[in-house]
Amino acid sequence: MITPQTGERYWNQPTQTASREVLDALHLERIRHMVGWAYQHSPLHRRIYGAAGVTPADIRTWDDYFTVLPFTDKPDYVEDQADRPDGYGGAALGRDLWQQHFHTTGTTGRFLNEVFTQYEMHKAGSQYCYGLWDIGVRPGDSMYFCFDFGMWIGLWSFYWGARDLGLTIVSGGGASAAERVAQIMAQRPTIVTGTPTYLLHLAEVAAREGVDIRTAGVKVLAGGGEAGFSVPVTRRRLAEAWGVGHIYDAYGIGEALFIGQSCAEWAGGIHVIEDVCHSYAVGLGSGAPVEDPSEPGEHIITSYTHFAQPFIKYRTHDIVRIDPHPDHGCGWTWKHLPGVVLGRSDFMVTIRGVNVYPTAVENLLGEVGGLSSHYELHITRVDGMDRMLVKVEAERHDADLPAHAEYLRRHLRTHLGVNLEVDVLTPALLPRYELKSRRVFDHRTDAERPALRWATDTPAAG
Amino acid sequence: MGDRYTGGRVTPGEGPLGHEVTGQRTRLEELLRSVRAEQDRAVSPAVARALAMAESQLFLGLTYLGYTDQLFPEEA
Numbered sequence: 208m209i210t211p212q213t214g215e216r217y218w219n220q221p222t223q224t225a226s227r228e229v230l231d232a233l234h235l236e237r238i239r240h241m242v243g244w245a246y247q248h249s250p251l252h253r254r255i256y257g258a259a260g261v262t263p264a265d266i267r268t269w270d271d272y273f274t275v276l277p278f279t280d281k282p283d284y285v286e287d288q289a290d291r292p293d294g295y296g297g298a299a300l301g302r303d304l305w306q307q308h309f310h311t312t313g314t315t316g317r318f319l320n321e322v323f324t325q326y327e328m329h330k331a332g333s334q335y336c337y338g339l340w341d342i343g344v345r346p347g348d349s350m351y352f353c354f355d356f357g358m359w360i361g362l363w364s365f366y367w368g369a370r371d372l373g374l375t376i377v378s379g380g381g382a383s384a385a386e387r388v389a390q391i392m393a394q395r396p397t398i399v400t401g402t403p404t405y406l407l408h409l410a411e412v413a414a415r416e417g418v419d420i421r422t423a424g425v426k427v428l429a430g431g432g433e434a435g436f437s438v439p440v441t442r443r444r445l446a447e448a449w450g451v452g453h454i455y456d457a458y459g460i461g462e463a464l465f466i467g468q469s470c471a472e473w474a475g476g477i478h479v480i481e482d483v484c485h486s487y488a489v490g491l492g493s494g495a496p497v498e499d500p501s502e503p504g505e506h507i508i509t510s511y512t513h514f515a516q517p518f519i520k521y522r523t524h525d526i527v528r529i530d531p532h533p534d535h536g537c538g539w540t541w542k543h544l545p546g547v548v549l550g551r552s553d554f555m556v557t558i559r560g561v562n563v564y565p566t567a568v569e570n571l572l573g574e575v576g577g578l579s580s581h582y583e584l585h586i587t588r589v590d591g592m593d594r595m596l597v598k599v600e601a602e603r604h605d606a607d608l609p610a611h612a613e614y615l616r617r618h619l620r621t622h623l624g625v626n627l628e629v630d631v632l633t634p635a636l637l638p639r640y641e642l643k644s645r646r647v648f649d650h651r652t653d654a655e656r657p658a659l660r661w662a663t664d665t666p667a668a669g
Numbered sequence: 670m671g672d673r674y675t676g677g678r679v680t681p682g683e684g685p686l687g688h689e690v691t692g693q694r695t696r697l698e699e700l701l702r703s704v705r706a707e708q709d710r711a712v713s714p715a716v717a718r719a720l721a722m723a724e725s726q727l728f729l730g731l732t733y734l735g736y737t738d739q740l741f742p743e744e745a
Binding site: 222241324329 | 685690726733735739740
């Protein structure tokens with residue numbers, strides 16, 4: 208379909224076009240309610256709030272929220288899950304109401320376990336409907352999923368969104384790239400969902416197979432997991448390779464069910480879905496709200512959707528700019544994040560859509576027997592995709608290097624959810640340092656390294 | 670859309686999003702109460718489960734309408 212707009216333009220006009228004043232009033236009510244819920248039902252939150260001397264009754268105004276309520280962070284949840292018999296940090300509902308669980312990578316090499324109720328999965332999915340509806344997707348359109356869904360929430364929530372919007376779902380799970388090209392040509396979906404890197408790869412595979420993917424009739428490329436969908440040059444490459452009129456970006460904080468969406472009048476970023484969460488930025492180091500929309504800060508969110516495992520005033524460590532009064536023609540009044548994620552306040556690399564922390568890799572290396580403590584992590588950018596090579600020395604000269612490498616590769620894969628390149632070396636091949644050892648080598652250019660983009664880049668609009 | 674909210678703190682039933690929205694929200698709240706009452710009288714697990722899913726979907730509808738009295742069905 209994707210026809211010119213007629214009838215209802217917005218998925219939910221009452222709130223999607225409400226004034227900032229109305230939205231903020233609704234936000235404050237929901238935040239207060241959420242804080243009360245977490246305090247009452249989540250031992251983790253009661254502990255955090257108790258340590259700060261805060262009770263829900265203390266959170267009455269925006270100033271209370273910004274200055275009195277403590278932040279929460281991923282390590283809080285990872286530590287809590289280690290102490291809980293159920294293994295889920297911050298859980299606030301019993302297992303009888305859990306419907307599905309996922310995990311995401313942590314900074315220590317241990318997954319953060321996530322749990323959601325049936326309602327929460329629907330509500331997560333509903334976030335996609337705003338953006339898809341805006342570009343003209345309607346019930347009867349169809350969505351092709353390129354990947355196996357796995358233990359990451361991203362594609363599952365996309366799937367629930369497609370169901371909630373009434374789309375026909377076509378699964379490309381368990382197929383090779385060439386098979387997926389054939390399926391797309393046969394099924395002719397309206398929308399193809401994947402990461403930008405993979406969708407470019409699929410277009411290349413199609414060309415190698417002698418297939419002009421532009422004749423498949425695909426109207427929209429959608430997805431997330433990487434920055435490409437909001438990078439102008441990547442959008443152009445994708446649009447040309449697939450012959451599509453729309454590139455649709457989604458930015459998510461999976462554990463907190465935050466899924467921002469691009470609108471039809473793409474302005475270089477995504478909107479916060481303010482029906483389900485509050486979003487603001489704090490100064491790096493200061494922790495105070497950023498007042499100037501042109502100034503980047505760390506993205507802080509509160510989800511109103513996630514009760515099984517509340518995320519309130521949660522540090523995402525993503526560097527963003529937030530425009531609270533966007534005016535680029537779409538009519539949405541919801542906050543806009545130009546450039547989406549501009550960098551990180553910590554050090555994280557996204558490899559094939561999976562967030563990988565070098566600290567996690569370092570921890571996991573120490574768990575593999577037969578390897579020494581001498582290692583290096585090399586980060587490169589190849590064909591627009593970040594890669595990490597792990598070099599580590601074996602303890603013994605007579606070690607079976609290929610066997611060690613295979614074991615390490617599997618260990619990293621098991622605990623990170625993505626394959627890294629691994630090279631196990633004979634002892635004494637890596638340099639030794641007298642003072643602070645150099646372990647992480649980032650070979651990307653400044654332009655390729657997202658942690659630096661926010662300081663130098665102003666994403667182009669339109 | 671009906672009247673616009675003009676300022677101050679939102680209170681339940683005040684209608685910050687306009688009369689049309691308030692009207693639909695009120696009707697959905699009544700529907701939700703009816704569904705919950707039927708759940709209590711369900712004659713089989715099948716009917717009870719179907720009504721639980723209906724409750725969840727109805728609540729989803731309420732959340733689009735500026736409803737802040739509760740934030741999810743299990744609170745009821």
